[in-house]
Amino acid sequence: MNFALPAFFAALSIAGAVAALSLRNLVHCALALVLAFAGLGGLYVALGAQFAGLAQILVYSGAVAILIVFAVLLVRERDEEQRHPIRWSNSLSGIAVAVLVFIAIARILTSDSSLHRAAPAAPSATIRDIGTMMMGADILPLEIIGLLLTAAMLGAVILALRERNAVKS
Amino acid sequence: MTPVQTADQIFVLLDQWLVSHSPLILQPLVAAALPVVAILGLFPGLFALTTVLERKGLGRIQNRIGPNRTGPLGILQPLADGVKSLTKEDIVPYAADKIVNFIAPVFLVIVVFLTFAVLPIGRNMVLANLDSGVLYFFAIGAATELSVFMAGWSSRNKYALLGAMRAVAQMISYEVPLLLSATCAVMTAGSLSTVAIVAQQGGFTGIFPHWYVFTPWGFAAFLLFMIAALAESNRSPFDMPEGESEIIAGYFIEYSGFKFALFFLGEYLGMFAISGMGITLFLGGWGAPFSFLDFVPSYLWFFIKLFVLISVFIWIRGTLPRLRTDQLMDFAWKFMLPMALIVLVDAGLWRWLAPGAARWAITTLIVLVPYIVLGRAVGSGKIEKRSYRYAS
Numbered sequence: 288m289n290f291a292l293p294a295f296f297a298a299l300s301i302a303g304a305v306a307a308l309s310l311r312n313l314v315h316c317a318l319a320l321v322l323a324f325a326g327l328g329g330l331y332v333a334l335g336a337q338f339a340g341l342a343q344i345l346v347y348s349g350a351v352a353i354l355i356v357f358a359v360l361l362v363r364e365r366d367e368e369q370r371h372p373i374r375w376s377n378s379l380s381g382i383a384v385a386v387l388v389f390i391a392i393a394r395i396l397t398s399d400s401s402l403h404r405a406a407p408a409a410p411s412a413t414i415r416d417i418g419t420m421m422m423g424a425d426i427l428p429l430e431i432i433g434l435l436l437t438a439a440m441l442g443a444v445i446l447a448l449r450e451r452n453a454v455k456s
Numbered sequence: 457m458t459p460v461q462t463a464d465q466i467f468v469l470l471d472q473w474l475v476s477h478s479p480l481i482l483q484p485l486v487a488a489a490l491p492v493v494a495i496l497g498l499f500p501g502l503f504a505l506t507t508v509l510e511r512k513g514l515g516r517i518q519n520r521i522g523p524n525r526t527g528p529l530g531i532l533q534p535l536a537d538g539v540k541s542l543t544k545e546d547i548v549p550y551a552a553d554k555i556v557n558f559i560a561p562v563f564l565v566i567v568v569f570l571t572f573a574v575l576p577i578g579r580n581m582v583l584a585n586l587d588s589g590v591l592y593f594f595a596i597g598a599a600t601e602l603s604v605f606m607a608g609w610s611s612r613n614k615y616a617l618l619g620a621m622r623a624v625a626q627m628i629s630y631e632v633p634l635l636l637s638a639t640c641a642v643m644t645a646g647s648l649s650t651v652a653i654v655a656q657q658g659g660f661t662g663i664f665p666h667w668y669v670f671t672p673w674g675f676a677a678f679l680l681f682m683i684a685a686l687a688e689s690n691r692s693p694f695d696m697p698e699g700e701s702e703i704i705a706g707y708f709i710e711y712s713g714f715k716f717a718l719f720f721l722g723e724y725l726g727m728f729a730i731s732g733m734g735i736t737l738f739l740g741g742w743g744a745p746f747s748f749l750d751f752v753p754s755y756l757w758f759f760i761k762l763f764v765l766i767s768v769f770i771w772i773r774g775t776l777p778r779l780r781t782d783q784l785m786d787f788a789w790k791f792m793l794p795m796a797l798i799v800l801v802d803a804g805l806w807r808w809l810a811p812g813a814a815r816w817a818i819t820t821l822i823v824l825v826p827y828i829v830l831g832r833a834v835g836s837g838k839i840e841k842r843s844y845r846y847a848s
Contacts, residue, residue: 353628
C-alpha cells in the first residue's frame with residue numbers, strides 16, 4: 288500500500304494539533320484545529336474510506352469548527368493573549384508521559400497474539416454498502432442517533448427559550 | 457466518429473492529443489494538469505463576463521446605462537477592474553492579524569476552485585469522477601464559511617466581526633435546506649456521483665427530457681436549492697452581511713486592492729459552482745432540453761443553462777429588496793426547512809408510487825398544500841392588495 292499519502296495527511300494532522308496546543312492566540316489555535324480536522328479527513332480518504340473522510344470534513348471543518356470558533360469568540364476574557372510562561376518541568380513531564388504511552392501501545396500492537404492473528408478482509412466501504420447496511424442491518428443505531436440529535440436540538444431550543452423568557456421578564 | 461460526436465467530444469480529443477504528444481515522463485503530469493488549467497482559465501473568464509453582464513443588467517433594471525466607457529458596450533470593463541484592483545494600495549490595518557488576514561481570501565478562492573472538480577461540464581468532461589461527488593462538493597463548500605469568519609475576525613473591526621457572524625449564521629442556516637433538497641435528487645438517482653445523476657436524467661419521453669425539475673418534487677426542490685444557493689453566496693436579497701448601505705461591506709470592509717478582488721472572485725465563482733451543482737442535480741447537467749436538439753454539443757448546453765441561471769440571479773438582485781437578518785433566519789428555519797423535509801418525503805413517494813396520473817396528482821398536492829399553508833402561517837399575516845403611488 289502506498290504510505291506516502293496517508294503519511295502526509297497524518298503529518299498535517301499532527302502539525303495542526305501541535306499548533307493548536309502551542310499557539311498563543313486562541314482563535315489561531317481554533318484555526319489550527321481545523322487544519323487537524325481536515326488532515327484527518329484527508330487521512331480517511333487516502334486510506335480508502337471516502338464517506339468517512341468527506342463526512343469528517345463536512346461535519347468537523349464545516350460545522351464543529353464554526354461552533355468552536357463562535358464559542359471562543361463569545362467567551363473571551365478582557366485581556367487576551369495572556370502570556371503564561373511555560374515551565375520546562377511541565378514540558379518534561381508531558382514528553383515523559385507521551386513516550387510511556389507510545390511504548391505501551393507499541394508493545395501491545397507488536398505482541399505475539401496480535402501479529403499471529405490473520406488480518407480480516409477489508410470491509411467494502413462504498414457509500415452504497417454503507418447505506419444498505421444503515422437502512423438494513425444497522426437500522427437501530429441509525430434511529431438511536433436520530434433520537435440523540437433530536438434531543439440535542441430540543442435541548443438547544445429549550446435553553447434559548449429560557450434565555451429569551453429571562454430577558455423578557 | 458460522426459461530426460456531431462466530434463464536436464461534442466472536441467475538448468476530450470484535444471486533451472488526449474496533447475497528452476499523447478508530450479514527453480513520456482511528463483505525461484501523467486500533463487494529463488492531470490490540463491483539465492485543471494482549463495478550469496482555472498475558463499471560470500475566471502466567465503467571471504469577467506459576468507461582472508459586465510451584472511453591471512449592465514442591473515443598470516438597465518435600475519433605468520440607467522451600465523458601464524459604457526471601456527470598449528463597445530463596456531465589454532472591456534473587467535480589464536479595467538483588474539488593473540485597478542492590482543494597482544490599488546493594499547491596506548492592512550495596524551491592529552489586524554496579518555497571517556489570517558492574508559489567508560482568508562486565498563483560502564476562499566482555493567476552496568471554491570476545489571468544488572469545480574466534480575461538476576460534469578459535458579459528456580465525459582468531469583475533472584474527478586468521484587463516487588461521492590455531491591458529498592465532496594458540499595463538504596468542501598462548507599469550508600467557505602471559515603474563510604468568511606477569518607476575514608471578519610482578522611480585521612479587528614467591530615463591524616467586520618458583526619458582518620462575519622451574521623454571514624456565518626446565515627450560511628449555516630441555509631445549508632440545511634440546501635443539503636436536504638440536494639438529497640432529494642440524490643435519492644431519486646440512487647447515486648452520489650454527479651456523472652451518474654446526469655446520466656439518470658438523460659432519457660427522453662417523446663421530446664421531453666427526464667430532468668428532475670420537471671417533476672413536482674423536483675421543481676420544489678430546485679426552487680429551494682436555488683434560494684439556498686443565493687443565500688449561501690451572500691447575494692441579494694440575502695446580502696445583509698455585505699450590504700453596502702447597512703454595514704458597509706461587512707466582513708471585507710478592511711480589504712482593499714487585490715484581496716478585495718479575490719473575495720469578489722470567490723463569491724462569483726461560488727455562485728457558478730453552486731449553480732453548476734443545481735444544473736447537475738435538477739436540470740439534467742449537459743443534457744439537451746428536447747430530444748431533437750441533441751446535436752448541440754453537451755458543454756454548450758451546460759453553459760447555456762449556467763448563463764440562464766446567472767441571469768436569473770442578476771435579475772433577482774435587481775428586483776427584490778434586501779431581507780433583514782431576522783427575516784432571513786425566519787425564512788430559513790420556519791419556511792424552508794419544513795418545505796425541504798416535505799419535499800424529501802415527496803421525492804420518496806414519487807419513487808414508491810407507480811408511474812401514472814395518480815402519482816403526479818398526489819405528489820403535486822403534497823408539495824402545493826404545505827407551501828400555501830406554510831407561506832400564510834410564517835408570513836406577517838394579511839396579504840394586502842398592492843398599491844402604487846405614481847408621480848403626478
